[in-house]
Amino acid sequence: MDSIKKTEIRKKNDKKELFLDQTLRPNTWNEYIGQENIKNNVFVLLEAAKERGHQPEHILFYGSPGLGKTTLAYLISKETGHQIKITSGPAIEKVGDLASILTNLSPGDILFIDEIHRLNKNIEEILYPAMESGTLDIIIGKGPSARTIQLELPPFTLIAATTRISMLSAPLRSRFSGGVFRLEFYSNEEIKDIIKRSASILDIEIKDEVALEIAKRSRFTPRTANFLLRRCRDFAQVSKKNLNENTVNKTLTMLGIDDIGLSQLDRQILENIIEKFKGGPVGLGTIAMALSEEAPTLEEVNEPYLIQLGLIERTPRGRVVTEKGYQHLKINYNKLL
Numbered sequence: 001m002d003s004i005k006k007t008e009i010r011k012k013n014d015k016k017e018l019f020l021d022q023t024l025r026p027n028t029w030n031e032y033i034g035q036e037n038i039k040n041n042v043f044v045l046l047e048a049a050k051e052r053g054h055q056p057e058h059i060l061f062y063g064s065p066g067l068g069k070t071t072l073a074y075l076i077s078k079e080t081g082h083q084i085k086i087t088s089g090p091a092i093e094k095v096g097d098l099a100s101i102l103t104n105l106s107p108g109d110i111l112f113i114d115e116i117h118r119l120n121k122n123i124e125e126i127l128y129p130a131m132e133s134g135t136l137d138i139i140i141g142k143g144p145s146a147r148t149i150q151l152e153l154p155p156f157t158l159i160a161a162t163t164r165i166s167m168l169s170a171p172l173r174s175r176f177s178g179g180v181f182r183l184e185f186y187s188n189e190e191i192k193d194i195i196k197r198s199a200s201i202l203d204i205e206i207k208d209e210v211a212l213e214i215a216k217r218s219r220f221t222p223r224t225a226n227f228l229l230r231r232c233r234d235f236a237q238v239s240k241k242n243l244n245e246n247t248v249n250k251t252l253t254m255l256g257i258d259d260i261g262l263s264q265l266d267r268q269i270l271e272n273i274i275e276k277f278k279g280g281p282v283g284l285g286t287i288a289m290a291l292s293e294e295a296p297t298l299e300e301v302n303e304p305y306l307i308q309l310g311l312i313e314r315t316p317r318g319r320v321v322t323e324k325g326y327q328h329l330k331i332n333y334n335k336l337l
């Protein structure tokens, strides 16, 4: 094969890889595995709005990264038959940015704001009347001659997502009249099904037990599962082997992921609390400083999984490593007490 052709294929594959998250995104409610409680609530909300001929009310989804919040917003837009406009808290820098987004909506549109906890407070206040009464208050001019004009907005549904619900102000939270829903971690069986679906889209042959092996190390999170599936496939391809338990183990060892899905950083967090802080309690900021990491990353990405596995506990005085956490690292629990 000539080199131009090869480069073209590589470019195509790179592009495919880049958009893989979108390729693997479920297109129907049936393909969206798990989160049954949220799906049922959203169905009722959408059906009731349809029957009354109203716009569905505003919804907030929260939970760890990669659990499927954005995907839900896409599915809702599909169900309503209206377009989805996507933005995020940090992308809306000025009041004018939000005003322009809102005034450019078409009737029935879904506006998705990701990472809404990072929305500036003065911008947040513009959102209140927009969400409540569909109006936009704009102040024209400065000082004594300033005046407010009110613009009527087209009916729209705001769907917001956050990984840090505690950072959302109570007034903003209360305006999600359609509901505030927490996405749960997935079971290993659900993750296994997600992996099997992704594998069939990507033309990868995978046995049930191999999919389950990847699932067990996927942090109960679909995005991680898809990422690990792709890395295992790469390893199998490059080493000219089949995708089996052996290649999965080798790939995950290479990635520094252990048999229960802990990354190197997860293990460092545990080790640090045990060795430097006698197992805790210790504040997250202190752990972050000791590891030269950012506290929000530890709180959003690492801590929820460690808590879910019962390896650390959150107490009012800080984080504490549990007996199970010591056992996982093979450190004697009593020795350090």
Ligand code: ADP
Binding pocket: 021, 022, 024, 025, 026, 031, 032, 033, 034, 035, 064, 065, 066, 067, 068, 069, 070, 071, 072, 161, 194, 222, 223, 226
């Ligand atoms: P979030 O917005 O919570 O960070 P996403 O909605 O972007 O997460 O989901 C990340 C990826 O994980 C999606 O592209 C999709 O491939 C997969 N995914 C998420 N939830 C599910 C689910 N319930 N069923 C199947 N795949 C899912």
